[in-house]
Amino acid sequence: MFEIINIKYKQIYKLIMIRRQGIIIDIQYVQGDCIFTRINKVTKQYDYLTEDINTDVIIVGGGVTGAILGYYFTKNNINAVILEKSRIAHGSTSITTSLLQYELDSNALELKSYTSIDNVIKSYKLGLKALNEIEEFINEYGNACDFKRVDSFLYTAKNLEIKEMEEEYEIRKEGGLDVEFINKENNPFSLDVKAGVSSKAGGAHFDPYKYTHALLDVSTKKGLKVYENTEVIKIQYNEDGVIAETVYGHKVKGKILIVATGYNTTLFTKRNLGIKTTTFNIATKPLNNIEDIYKNTVIRDNEDPYNYLRTTDDNRIIIGGEDINFLPDIFNEELCNKSYEKLEQRLKSMFPSLDIGIEYKYCGAFASTQDNLGFLGKDPKNKKLWYCLGYGANGILFAILGGMMLSKLYLGEVDKDLELFKIDRFD
Ligand SMILES: Cc1cc2nc3c(=O)[nH]c(=O)nc-3n(C[C@H](O)[C@H](O)[C@H](O)COP(=O)(O)OP(=O)(O)OC[C@H]3O[C@@H](n4cnc5c(N)ncnc54)[C@H](O)[C@@H]3O)c2cc1C
Known part of the structure; x- marks a missing residue:
């Protein structure tokens, strides 16, 4: 039964996404048999919006990022609404590997032309902080998403890259991280390892579909509003705030709008992000x-x-x-x-x-991005337009940092680490 629904859904999705009245409105961002939406039953469905409503924070996008934002804003007693154009966790969230690591896509020395080593170490530590946050959520609300905290391991099977691994190890060690250098002699894996860096509790994995729904289950009980099948098609800014108009003509008024639409941001900005x-x-x-x-x-x-x-x-x-x-x-x-x-x-x-x-x-x-970090914060030209875009391999951990720092920012508390994720840092 589930199989049939899923295939049918995939076909409908493909048709709707590509064109409306002959104009390309979107690009298909996901394709194939996504493990997490296949193995999970739909745990909960949310209504679509049928009236005009008011809120403080409009979150556009109901993937893992939108759910994380919803969780942190609600936790901080801020009224928030999530508007999702299709179904919860069926965008990139349905295909993310959900391999969570504190380290970045590139090694520290490779990032030197775009940022400082201090900033790389700071980002590594923020990654660990985000991992701890997820673990705290699990400890508080139970493990409904197959979460497992594990070690993380970066390695090479090439003799030529041994020096690179040694340098990465030294940088992390000097930065105060709990790392071990692995070589042929102490290699515990059955892999062909010439050199590598192992980090104690530097990683985790979970089921992103279940995690997204777990966050929403907790947050909706505390007042978060979630609407599926509710596409935002138009945005208007005025003195008081922002109005998001949905595909069926209903209006959501808020003080700010946060873009949590993953890799598709064209409705909100002309900036070429990522x-x-x-x-x-x-x-x-x-x-x-x-x-x-x-x-x-x-x-x-x-x-x-x-x-x-x-x-x-x-x-x-x-x-x-x-x-x-x-x-x-x-x-x-x-x-x-x-x-x-x-x-x-x-x-x-x-x-x-x-x-x-x-x-x-x-x-x-x-x-x-060049420095491997996502985009978190206000649009430089519009203080009512905010972004939480977890670009890079650590997208989910960046979204956690976004949830933590943006909800505080809304309450007037500026976290200096937001500087690392500024929208205009490549301008
Ligand atoms: C193959 C793959 C593997 C990855 N592996 C990892 C990994 O191991 N670890 C990691 O941390 N990250 C990983 N990432 C990155 C990770 O997928 C993303 O950071 C994360 O899933 C993105 O979630 P999101 O909620 O931002 O985006 P999405 O899940 O795409 O959610 C955005 C939502 O916005 C909705 N939307 C768009 N426009 C509108 C609109 N106008 N109105 C209303 N709703 C709208 C979409 O329908 C969608 O549901 C991976 C990505 C891919 C593609």
């Missing part, structure tokens, strides 16, 4: 004995583009990577299959002793 690529994931069938091989760790290699791996509660491995420049046609099966094939071969070569079968393959848009 460098767009497409990234691919495959998920295996449940496997035997992976904990022995995997050692409770999230793993990233040092390839370019790199591969990243995590396990799931039911003993699957999800591997991602093979990024290609945006915008390839993600309905082009041949093109996508090439990337899926490469990922499968990579996984099999990493774990030759495992009997690996692939069950899910999916891909979607991805955005990164």
Whole structure:
């Protein structure tokens, strides 16, 4: 039953998304059999908006970022509304690997031309802070999203890159992070490791669909309003605040509007935010004995583009990577299959002793920035327009930081770390 609904939904989604009255209004951002929306039943559906309403904060986008914002604003007793044009957690959130790591996409020295090493260390520490925040949420409200705190491991299988790993290790160690240098002699993995940096409790993973719904369950009980199938099509700013008009003509009045629409921001700004690529994931069938091989760790290699791996509660491995420049046609099966094939071969070569079968393959848009950080804060020219865009591989952790810092900012408390995520930092 669920299978049929899902396939039907996918087709409808594809048709609606591309054109309205002959004008391209959107791009399909997600394609394939997304593991998390396949394995989960729809836990809860929210009504669409049928009247004009008032609030303080309008959050546009009901992915994991919108839900995180909703949670922090409500926690701080601020009235907020989430408007989602399709269904909760069915955008990028349905395909995120949800491999949470404190480290950034690139190594510290690679980022030197865009930011300082001090800022990289600061970002690493903010990543750890965000991981702790998620853990605190789980401790307070229960683990309804298969959350697991694990170590994180960055490694190379190339002799040529041993020095790079040593430098990364030294920088992190000097920065006060809990790291261990791994080489051929002390390698605990069955992987071919020439050198690597292991970080104690530097990572985590969870089910993003369940996590998004868990946040909304908690927040709606405290007053957050959520509307699905409610697309915002027009925004007006005035002296008092902002009005978001929805596709059925209803108006939501607020004091500020926060863009939490993921990789699609064209309705709100002409700014070209982030460098767009497409990234691919495959998920295996449940496997035997992976904990022995995997050692409770999230793993990233040092390839370019790199591969990243995590396990799931039911003993699957999800591997991602093979990024290609945006915008390839993600309905082009041949093109996508090439990337899926490469990922499968990579996984099999990493774990030759495992009997690996692939069950899910999916891909979607991805955005990164030169300094690997997302965009959090006010538009430089419009103080009623705010952004929470978790661009980069740490999108979910940046959204947590956004939720924490933007809800405080709304109450007048400026966190100096917001500087790192400023919207106009590349102008
Ligand atoms: C393959 C892949 C793997 C990734 N892996 C990781 C990872 O391991 N770790 C990590 O931290 N991050 C990862 N990311 C990044 C991560 O997916 C994103 O940071 C996160 O899922 C984005 O969530 P979001 O809520 O910002 O966006 P989305 O989930 O895309 O949500 C945005 C929502 O806004 C809605 N929307 C858009 N326009 C409107 C409108 N006009 N009106 C109303 N609603 C609107 C959309 O329908 C959508 O539901 C990955 C991304 C991809 C693509």
